[in-house]
Amino acid sequence: MGGDCWTQTGPYQPDLAAAFRRAQEVQLAEDDHGFTGTTVEELWRDPEWHEYIFTGGTGTVLDQPGMIDAGDLSNDGPYMRPLTDEEVRAWAPDGLPTFADWEAALDSGRLDFPDRGQGRCTVLHTDGEPTHIGYWGVTSD
Incomplete structure (x- = not known):
């Protein structure tokens, strides 16, 4: 079988690892x-x-045990990794992507889904201010 792609969003926090952990807690409470x-x-x-x-898998942020550093490009293990600034600017040149920018980039293929069992995240903006974090990934199966 191939992995299934998934997306979800959560509230922004400056500490992306803390925001990720909170998104996991909310998801676990829901299901x-x-x-x-x-x-x-x-x-x-x-x-x-x-x-x-x-x-x-769950097709949610629960599929990764933790977050690794944005600069860790090894793709080893089931981890959530924030995009680097360079990766964000490849599909959002101003570096301040909105939800609509993120969704369009995923839909068009300008922003790739990671390998199986992995997740990615990026900060999303409203009126130039960080408001959400977009999470996406692929199940391990």
């Missing part, structure tokens, strides 16, 4: 996928969660 009463950290220590993610 725990049968892993009731478990935190995100506990999920990623559970071999049953690994099996669940690597054979299907």
Whole structure:
């Protein structure tokens, strides 16, 4: 099977890793996928969660255990990685992409989905101010 592409947004926080963790907590509260009463950290220590993610996944920010640095281009592992400034400017030349810019870039292929099991994120702007974070990825299956 091939991985499925997914997108979602969450509120902006200057600390992207903290924003990502918050987006995961919100997503888990909305749907725990049968892993009731478990935190995100506990999920990623559970071999049953690994099996669940690597054979299907959630198609959400829950599919990655954590965030790596934007400059880590190794593509190794199921991690969320913010785009570098250069990567953002390739599809949003002003460096201040809006939700509409992000959506259009994904739809047109100017912004690629990552490899299976990986996620990407970028800050989205409204009237030039950061307001949201766009997350996208591909399931592992």
